Amino acid sequence: MQFGNFNINLFLGLLCAVGMCIYATDDVQWITKVRAAGTSHTLVPVLVIGSGPAGLSAALYTARDMIYTVVLTGNEPGGQLLGAKRVENIPGIAPDAGYKIMDSLRAQTASFGVQFLDDTLKNIIRSEDGAYFVVQTGGGTTINALSVVIATGASALTLGVPGEQLYANRGVYTCAVCECRFMKDKEVVVIGGGDASIEAVMHLAPYAKQVTLLVRKDRMRAALSMQEKLAGYKNVAIKYQSELLEVLGDGQEVTQVRVRDAGTGLESNLMVQAVFECIGHAPNSAPFTSLIEIDAQGYIQLEGRLQRTSCPGIFAAGDVADATYRQAGVAAGDGIKAGLDAIAYLRCKGFSESIAVDLKTSYLSA
Ligand code: NDP
Numbered sequence: 001m002q003f004g005n006f007n008i009n010l011f012l013g014l015l016c017a018v019g020m021c022i023y024a025t026d027d028v029q030w031i032t033k034v035r036a037a038g039t040s041h042t043l044v045p046v047l048v049i050g051s052g053p054a055g056l057s058a059a060l061y062t063a064r065d066m067i068y069t070v071v072l073t074g075n076e077p078g079g080q081l082l083g084a085k086r087v088e089n090i091p092g093i094a095p096d097a098g099y100k101i102m103d104s105l106r107a108q109t110a111s112f113g114v115q116f117l118d119d120t121l122k123n124i125i126r127s128e129d130g131a132y133f134v135v136q137t138g139g140g141t142t143i144n145a146l147s148v149v150i151a152t153g154a155s156a157l158t159l160g161v162p163g164e165q166l167y168a169n170r171g172v173y174t175c176a177v178c179e180c181r182f183m184k185d186k187e188v189v190v191i192g193g194g195d196a197s198i199e200a201v202m203h204l205a206p207y208a209k210q211v212t213l214l215v216r217k218d219r220m221r222a223a224l225s226m227q228e229k230l231a232g233y234k235n236v237a238i239k240y241q242s243e244l245l246e247v248l249g250d251g252q253e254v255t256q257v258r259v260r261d262a263g264t265g266l267e268s269n270l271m272v273q274a275v276f277e278c279i280g281h282a283p284n285s286a287p288f289t290s291l292i293e294i295d296a297q298g299y300i301q302l303e304g305r306l307q308r309t310s311c312p313g314i315f316a317a318g319d320v321a322d323a324t325y326r327q328a329g330v331a332a333g334d335g336i337k338a339g340l341d342a343i344a345y346l347r348c349k350g351f352s353e354s355i356a357v358d359l360k361t362s363y364l365s366a
Contacts, residue, residue, distance in 0.1 A: 031350045033131035034146060038362040045351060046342050047135060047145035049121055052079025053328045053337035054318025055151030056109045061339030063112035067346065068363050069116045072137060077118060078102035079153050081328050084178050090329045099290045121287055143364055145341045147313045151335060152284035154319035159279050163247030171254030172247055172275045176200035183208045183274060189257055192246050193220040194279035198230060200278045205233045214242040214259065247275055283320045299323045307338035315341050329357060
């Protein structure tokens with residue numbers, strides 16, 4: 001990889017050669033084990049799990065560095081961005097529908113030889129000798145990976161009320177930052193009570209005609225300093241002890257919501273054109289809990305500003321490891337870092353052109 005006169009392969013090679021490898025290395029043993037495994041197993045130098053902006057950006061970088069890379073796409077190839085009607089906040093990318101942006105990123109990634117496996121993750125363990133990871137897919141394929149980038153994202157929690165599915169992404173949303181500009185002069189409700197719901201209100205209020213925050217209890221969980229920020233908005237109302245029961249519409253668009261007052265038990269309808277559910281996220285980290293450190297909220301823990309997890313050879317990027325930003329552009333940047341970290345790991349372990357050539361016959365061919 002060339003940056004002006006700077007060649008990253010040469011740089012990493014030099015680091016390893018002079019013994020400055022940032023990863024603990026047991027090169028000779030590792031290479032011997034990998035070569036042995038390659039004669040009888042399917043081996044993949046980099047396996048990316050997840051195909052959102054983080055996963056595809058990681059794969060783009062590893063494949064562009066001539067390291068054979070497989071992306072296990074998961075249930076929803078393209079990730080959370082697929083549902084976004086118009087994405088206009090990724091630097092350098094012209095505003096477009098989320099699925100078009102992801103199609104274009106997938107094509108760009110594929111142009112560097114990345115292989116896509118449209119399948120799900122069933123199980124991942126370390127091989128008995130510790131040299132690689134054994135991944136089983138829902139479709140019954142076994143992939144042995146020398147390094148893994150986890151980019152499985154996070155799923156926004158939803159209420160599960162009637163009408164929610166019918167109007168998903170056409171009136172019912174989970175990302176206010178993504179949709180706020182399309183709420184001009186609309187009446188909207190935000191469901192929540194945590195910090196994220198307040199941020200959502202602040203993103204929406206400059207555009208919407210009226211924003212009503214529905215809080216299920218008689219108080220909010222959000223920090224007081226966050227709650228105080230809402231005081232300055234004339235078009236924001238807060239309804240406590242209010243539960244959303246149903247999203248109603250004309251079959252195409254949302255027109256109102258049915259709400260229950262938990263204090264009185266009375267039900268009423270609010271005329272709104274959009275609903276934002278901000279009731280938390282669940283990172284998709286469950287399959288990895290026995291291999292790497294996960295925090296109390298389920299997010300994968302990383303080492304400082306690196307994308308390294310607590311298990312050497314496993315890296316993570318995007319929403320599965322990011323409780324704070326949850327933006328496509330940030331995920332893509334993290335993916336690039338994870339790809340570079342995986343390259344550095346493999347190079348430091350002793351992965352070279354000659355090993356790549358020797359292993360080629362064991363690469364996965366779907
Ligand atoms: P939180 O878990 O903090 O809050 C979720 C909110 O949704 C709670 O008020 C909860 O109510 C409510 N809720 C949950 N389930 C339902 C339901 N079925 N019906 C109605 N309401 C429901 O999640 P956030 O996404 O807000 O924040 C996640 C983390 O990120 C937090 O640590 C937060 O501090 C942090 N964050 C920080 C920001 C900042 O500092 N600027 C911005 C955004 C997030 P209840 O209280 O009754 O359980």
